Amino acid sequence: MIVVNRLDVTYGSVHALERIDAAFSPGTVSALVGHNGSGKSTLLHVLAGLVSCTHGSVTGVPRSIAFVPQQVAVDELVPLSVAATVNMGLWAKLGAWRRPSRADRRFCMSTMRRMGVLELAERRLGDLSGGQRQRTLLAQALVQQADLLLLDEPTTGLDPDACDIINTAIREEAARGATVIMATHDRRQAEAADTIHRLVNGLLHDQG
Secondary structure: OEEEEEEEEEEOOEEEEEEEEEEEOOOOEEEEEOOOOOOHHHHHHHHOOOOOOOEEEEEOOOOOEEEEOOHHHOOOOOOOEHHHHHHHHHHHHHOOOOOOOHHHHHHHHHHHHHOOOHHHOOOEHHHOOHHHHHHHHHHHHHHHOOOEEEEEOOOOOOOHHHHHHHHHHHHHHHHHOOEEEEEOOOHHHHHOOOEEEEEEOOEEEEEO
């Protein structure tokens, strides 16, 4: 179990998170909800090891972590194909220089098929629609088979079909035993989670 205890994160004079207490269990989906600037992304970044806490502690974070950022965080000029992007998910297992096995390549292909992007394998990431790009990034994360899956606004602005594919994958990852934590503005997506954590101006107001 991941336990967040009295967590503070401060950027200069700005208190991004204050006195956060929360717990996240394997095999569950947790939704972080709140307005923009409430601290959702900051908490994900702390759990991903990208931001250090000013005070407090986070314990129980597994070594294998997959993080899917917001679409706006992805540079559209990156000259990577869909297949290359998804295959990068193997780096956590193989390192950047070991060649993937035939089984690894089959797994990547099956994951792209699962996310509905196999037919886009040779397309450049920056040429895709928002939904296609988000499903590609999630496919990269799924290939890692991580114990902790972090998602920042995974379905914002996407069409219903893309949302259904992503939400199904999220639930399947929890069924696999992963701890899934996502920031979301989607009320239906949040209500489908096992636990909701509501953040307001860096403070955790309720969870249940």
